[in-house]
Amino acid sequence: MTELPHANYLAGLLKSWSGKPVRPLSWLNDLRARAIDRVSQQALPTKRDEEWRFTDISTLTHLPYLPSRPETHLQRHDIDHLFLSEARIRLVFVDGYFQQQLSTIQNSDDLIIGNLPDFSASHSSILESHLTQYAAFDHNIFAALNTAFLRDGALLIIPKNTTIADPIHLLFIATQPEVTSYTRCLLIGEAGSNVTLVEEYAALEQFAYINNSVTEIALAANAQANHIRIQRESKQAFHLANCSVALAHASRYLSTSISLGSQISRYNLDIRLAEEAAECSVDGLALISDNQLADTHTCIDHVKPNGTSHQQHKCIVDGSAHAVFNGKIIVRPHAQRTNSSQSSRNLLLSKTAQIDTKPQLEIFADDVKCAHGATVGQLDPEEIFYLKSRGLSELSARNLLTFAFGAEIISRISIPSLRQQLEQAVLNQTQSN
Amino acid sequence: MIHSNSVPVLTVQGLRASINGTEILKGIDLTVKSGEIHAIMGLNGSGKSTFAKVLAGHSAYEVTGGSVQFEGKDLLELPPEERARAGLFLAFQYPIEIPGVANTQFLRLAYNTVQTQRGREELDPLEFDDFVREKMKLLDMKSDFLDRSVNEGFSGGEKKRNEILQMALLEPKLSILDETDSGLDIDALKIVAQGVNQIANKDNAMILVTHYQRLLDYIVPDYVHVMQAGRIVMTGGKELALELETRGYDWITENKSSTTGAIA
Numbered sequence A: 001m002t003e004l005p006h007a008n009y010l011a012g013l014l015k016s017w018s019g020k021p022v023r024p025l026s027w028l029n030d031l032r033a034r035a036i037d038r039v040s041q042q043a044l045p046t047k048r049d050e051e052w053r054f055t056d057i058s059t060l061t062h063l064p065y066l067p068s069r070p071e072t073h074l075q076r077h078d079i080d081h082l083f084l085s086e087a088r089i090r091l092v093f094v095d096g097y098f099q100q101q102l103s104t105i106q107n108s109d110d111l112i113i114g115n116l117p118d119f120s121a122s123h124s125s126i127l128e129s130h131l132t133q134y135a136a137f138d139h140n141i142f143a144a145l146n147t148a149f150l151r152d153g154a155l156l157i158i159p160k161n162t163t164i165a166d167p168i169h170l171l172f173i174a175t176q177p178e179v180t181s182y183t184r185c186l187l188i189g190e191a192g193s194n195v196t197l198v199e200e201y202a203a204l205e206q207f208a209y210i211n212n213s214v215t216e217i218a219l220a221a222n223a224q225a226n227h228i229r230i231q232r233e234s235k236q237a238f239h240l241a242n243c244s245v246a247l248a249h250a251s252r253y254l255s256t257s258i259s260l261g262s263q264i265s266r267y268n269l270d271i272r273l274a275e276e277a278a279e280c281s282v283d284g285l286a287l288i289s290d291n292q293l294a295d296t297h298t299c300i301d302h303v304k305p306n307g308t309s310h311q312q313h314k315c316i317v318d319g320s321a322h323a324v325f326n327g328k329i330i331v332r333p334h335a336q337r338t339n340s341s342q343s344s345r346n347l348l349l350s351k352t353a354q355i356d357t358k359p360q361l362e363i364f365a366d367d368v369k370c371a372h373g374a375t376v377g378q379l380d381p382e383e384i385f386y387l388k389s390r391g392l393s394e395l396s397a398r399n400l401l402t403f404a405f406g407a408e409i410i411s412r413i414s415i416p417s418l419r420q421q422l423e424q425a426v427l428n429q430t431q432s433n
Numbered sequence B: 001m002i003h004s005n006s007v008p009v010l011t012v013q014g015l016r017a018s019i020n021g022t023e024i025l026k027g028i029d030l031t032v033k034s035g036e037i038h039a040i041m042g043l044n045g046s047g048k049s050t051f052a053k054v055l056a057g058h059s060a061y062e063v064t065g066g067s068v069q070f071e072g073k074d075l076l077e078l079p080p081e082e083r084a085r086a087g088l089f090l091a092f093q094y095p096i097e098i099p100g101v102a103n104t105q106f107l108r109l110a111y112n113t114v115q116t117q118r119g120r121e122e123l124d125p126l127e128f129d130d131f132v133r134e135k136m137k138l139l140d141m142k143s144d145f146l147d148r149s150v151n152e153g154f155s156g157g158e159k160k161r162n163e164i165l166q167m168a169l170l171e172p173k174l175s176i177l178d179e180t181d182s183g184l185d186i187d188a189l190k191i192v193a194q195g196v197n198q199i200a201n202k203d204n205a206m207i208l209v210t211h212y213q214r215l216l217d218y219i220v221p222d223y224v225h226v227m228q229a230g231r232i233v234m235t236g237g238k239e240l241a242l243e244l245e246t247r248g249y250d251w252i253t254e255n256k257s258s259t260t261g262a263i264a
């Protein structure tokens, strides 16, 4: 029976949960208690769940990884190669715990960039009105677990009409093997604000661990967020992530997510265009090889009229790796004049590589523009020929095209040093064949 | 220019090729010597581009007969990249777009590959940048072409100019320009023709595939060939192009098949 290990697994997790207050703050502890209660009422998804059809996480049930420990010996020089020269504000979390001495934070009267619990008293009302409001945990066991184990987290409150010129780097580093880390981000963009956020997951060594992450982003009217998400966990890691975004009137959310690491990764990105004229652009790239599995599930929900969403998702799959993309687009009855496009393009580099891509359009309004397309293929022989006709060898033509396939997404990242790092990562991977 | 002492660059004898089992080239004979400019004209579908792509080594075509000597080598034995490195260049009729590959990166890779082959120094990105900008001036190309993806979103004319830029960089022994003039406005045509004329010299050769006499006003061919149903059926001097412009192609068929026709 498959139920049994799952049940055991959850029971083990529940046992490791401590009800003791992290800080003497009732509302946060209430939230945690509610979440743990929801955990006990849910089961781990199996392949019989439609949403998990392609992604078998039963291995997880054999990995009774306890929560990570707060202590770390990590020094600045251990991780400064991961820093971005453009990002002067940086929050570093090690195994889910905030590390003040590795971070540069910034707080003024209204601008808040720091560790969430530090503001749970002073900003309780704004936090209460946002935290868990978007990443609901009632029917999402990983969001429930994350909330139940919520302790540290990145908090960003960008005040009204404020543009933060430099990107803000949230760096989540894994250092402990065989533990579960719970990482959390909350970005509140007040009306007319503008921010660029890099949310990055990295590991210093190649070992197994679980990272359960939840990010919530709320943009008020006319606010903009440029959200760059880099997942380069260890190749043995399990990365289970939920990101929920709520967009108010004429706000803009730009997302670029790059998935390179993990044995199994699952990224759920839910974007709700809750008010009129909201806009989002959602780009994704998964570059995987060997036995990796990268699963991206996105849901773009047009609730009100005049919304725009453009999505491009790409996967480059080598070895016996398996990429999954499920892109749901909902256009609700009131969401007239929605303009939406989705493209899923996939590159298979080996005969044993596998892709499952599924656009899922649920359109209930009649005056909408909705374009979508999915392709799965090898490198285009005409492109290879063109390059060879200019003297490039077969191998360098293939490498260049594979690189280019991914670089199209990477080139949209507005931070030069990060772009270069990623281009190098793609080059290393494409040239290792 | 025809020189009495020049050597053949390309010798094609009885070349036959098919695609998906359909024979397109049905025995082509053509000799091109260094310093010469040849024009190939002919109706749509007569096999001009097929001929060009077979010479460049496109794998979709199967060569079923004949031989091609290029600079003393058996061209048909070489993979496409070896042909390019040996000095064969095809400016495509429909240059392909390659999203994500920066034009400058592509041009430098191609340039350095060919340079290495010729035992010359490679250029680093900075040196190459200076070098390519000089060449682009000749073609009146905006420098932002360098940062854009190869041909992506280029207008028809811009794509053609990018082909000629590649030709200028690679300094081929034999250039085949497949309808490089189609889709060019008259100013662009002059610029491209100027570029071609600067590249042409007594040591290299060119084959221009074209439908229009007007290109040949700017690049004067030594020979004009007419291709029909996969064969070169007539060869003449530059006046033949003028004649084709006024009379069309029917009279050639007429001559050969001696059916009656209405063309004056």
Ligand SMILES: Nc1ncnc2c1ncn2[C@@H]1O[C@H](COP(=O)(O)OP(=O)(O)OP(=O)(O)O)[C@@H](O)[C@H]1O
Residues within 6 Å of the ligand: B019, B020, B022, B024, B042, B043, B044, B045, B046, B047, B048, B049, B050, B051, B093
């Ligand atoms: N994949 C294919 N299968 C069958 N026939 C093909 C294929 N590709 C090309 N052909 C045919 O080969 C013939 C020659 O085509 P080609 O492109 O060489 O003509 P062309 O002389 O360059 O014409 P144009 O002046 O229009 O450029 C055409 O009749 C074309 O339809």
Ligand SMILES: [Mg+2]
Residues within 6 Å of the ligand: B048, B049, B050, B093, B178, B179
């Ligand atoms: Mg043609």
